[in-house]
Amino acid sequence: MNRWMNKLSYHYQKMRHLYPDDKLIVLFDIDGTIVDTRYMVLHALNSYDQIHGTSYFDDLAISHVTMHEDRAEDLLDSLDLPASVREQVGLWYRSTRWSSKAILESHRPYHGVMEVMRWFQLQPNTYVGLNTGRNETVRQDTLRSLNFLGEEYKLELSDHLLFMNQGLPDRSVPQVKVDGVNYFRNLGYRVFAMIDNEPENLQAISEMPTADDVMLLHADTIFLSQRQRLPQASISGNVFDLTELAVQSSLPRHVQFVWHGINEEDNLYEFMRSNVQWGEMDVRIHPKTDQLVLHHDDFDESPCSVQDLLLFDDVLGKLKNAGKSLKIDLKENAAIDRVIFAIESTGIEHSRLWFNGKIETLHPEGFRRLSLAFPTATLQCPINFMVPLMNTLPERAKTLLDEFASWGINRLSIKWDTPTMQRVLDLLDDWGFGLNIYNVPDLQAFLRAVLMQPRSVTSDFNFPKWRNYGRGSGGEVRHLSYSRKPALSLAS
Numbered sequence: 183m184n185r186w187m188n189k190l191s192y193h194y195q196k197m198r199h200l201y202p203d204d205k206l207i208v209l210f211d212i213d214g215t216i217v218d219t220r221y222m223v224l225h226a227l228n229s230y231d232q233i234h235g236t237s238y239f240d241d242l243a244i245s246h247v248t249m250h251e252d253r254a255e256d257l258l259d260s261l262d263l264p265a266s267v268r269e270q271v272g273l274w275y276r277s278t279r280w281s282s283k284a285i286l287e288s289h290r291p292y293h294g295v296m297e298v299m300r301w302f303q304l305q306p307n308t309y310v311g312l313n314t315g316r317n318e319t320v321r322q323d324t325l326r327s328l329n330f331l332g333e334e335y336k337l338e339l340s341d342h343l344l345f346m347n348q349g350l351p352d353r354s355v356p357q358v359k360v361d362g363v364n365y366f367r368n369l370g371y372r373v374f375a376m377i378d379n380e381p382e383n384l385q386a387i388s389e390m391p392t393a394d395d396v397m398l399l400h401a402d403t404i405f406l407s408q409r410q411r412l413p414q415a416s417i418s419g420n421v422f423d424l425t426e427l428a429v430q431s432s433l434p435r436h437v438q439f440v441w442h443g444i445n446e447e448d449n450l451y452e453f454m455r456s457n458v459q460w461g462e463m464d465v466r467i468h469p470k471t472d473q474l475v476l477h478h479d480d481f482d483e484s485p486c487s488v489q490d491l492l493l494f495d496d497v498l499g500k501l502k503n504a505g506k507s508l509k510i511d512l513k514e515n516a517a518i519d520r521v522i523f524a525i526e527s528t529g530i531e532h533s534r535l536w537f538n539g540k541i542e543t544l545h546p547e548g549f550r551r552l553s554l555a556f557p558t559a560t561l562q563c564p565i566n567f568m569v570p571l572m573n574t575l576p577e578r579a580k581t582l583l584d585e586f587a588s589w590g591i592n593r594l595s596i597k598w599d600t601p602t603m604q605r606v607l608d609l610l611d612d613w614g615f616g617l618n619i620y621n622v623p624d625l626q627a628f629l630r631a632v633l634m635q636p637r638s639v640t641s642d643f644n645f646p647k648w649r650n651y652g653r654g655s656g657g658e659v660r661h662l663s664y665s666r667k668p669a670l671s672l673a674s
């Protein structure tokens with residue numbers, strides 16, 4: 183793989199550095215680049231059957247559609263249809279493929295492309311434009327369908343950043359693409375990249391006199407023009423991999439990141455050497471020695487001698503001295519007062535404290551005590567059990583959450599794999615609650631979680647690509663396999 187997204191990322195950073203105050207814009211073609219046009223073909227043929235009560239295309243699967251959407255006839259020819267049907271279907275295809283209904287129902291984006299566009303939109307003074315050969319007549323349908331698909335990624339594409347084919351008789355599609363680049367330049371944007379599946383479009387842009395800054399990326403999907411027409415400097419790829427694109431320094435600053443499960447020495451070490459601010463630990467009282475220790479599981483189920491565990495007081499002191507912040511997962515009610523006492527004797531700023539606990543463990547009273555002791559700390563409980571209620575009776579859910587807030591809870595936490603997560607997030611946003619997403623298994627999921635713009639994300643930070651080697655601590659956590667250098671001792 184040639185890591186085209188990685189090269190795009192470096193090029194973007196270079197341009198940002200060269201032109202710190204410019205409005206940077208990346209341009210995307212639509213058909214064959216954002217939208218997988220095979221689904222448009224399949225949809226048109228299936229809807230022919232539906233309307234006409236026929237079943238010519240029942241057995242047609244997406245894998246059979248291997249040609250460009252302008253060459254659907256080739257597919258029909260290969261299907262051994264009666265000549266009259268073949269002709270009717272061809273007419274149907276040409277007359278309906280750009281209808282509002284077809285555009286709204288048949289569009290499917292390529293995997294990852296929406297995230298990539300959203301990522302650029304989240305970067306400061308950076309924009310995403312659409313540069314398409316589609317005709318102006320389908321402007322509103324195009325915006326509606328793409329914005330509908332983009333909703334779950336919080337992607338919004340605006341009217342004035344969409345350049346379309348005006349249908350002028352003297353302009354071919356490659357010329358339209360050149361016009362598009364000029365259009366965005368005239369609006370005051372600096373075009374730093376163009377992604378298109380047609381080699382001839384990229385070739386036309388490469389021949390513009392001022393195209394040096396524009397990285398040309400070839401979406402290697404299905405295309406009509408000759409591959410030889412690809413400009414020499416262009417880069418091909420076919421996977422929109424956000425983990426290739428996103429660098430750590432481009433993470434949005436308003437989302438807090440928490441390193442999960444720093445209960446063990448090697449994981450604590452990796453956290454300390456990272457630039458992640460918050461570290462999460464599970465705090466319990468050791469049944470034999472009565473000391474506060476870091477341990478995820480219940481001692482009844484997973485007994486462990488105190489010599490093998492980190493002591494809360496030690497880790498608290500280390501994190502305080504290193505300027506790190508603590509997320510303390512209280513696993514036992516009896517630990518609350520002990521933890522409050524231990525923290526108060528260190529004098530750490532309260533804004534660097536975050537407490538998490540289940541309601542059935544800490545009880546309203548426990549949250550109140552923590553809130554009273556540390557009014558500026560973050561106080562969190564998981565609310566996975568509330569999600570069905572939020573989806574069905576949101577007002578009832580809000581009443582309950584307001585009650586949680588009255589105990590001092592100011593952050594709510596849900597698991598990464600929760601269905602309807604975006605909806606939950608939007609509701610909590612509307613109600614003024616901050617959300618934490620946890621159980622985020624890998625870098626890809628982490629970046630997708632960040633794109634949802636919660637208040638915070640808790641993750642294992644098992645991201646070798648970023649040289650973060652977290653492991654997580656709990657039984658539920660899916661450890662990724664990677665070769666890890668031997669753990670260094672924390673003693674120093």
Ligand SMILES: [Mg+2]
Pocket residue numbers: 211212213214215378379380
């Ligand atoms: Mg295209």
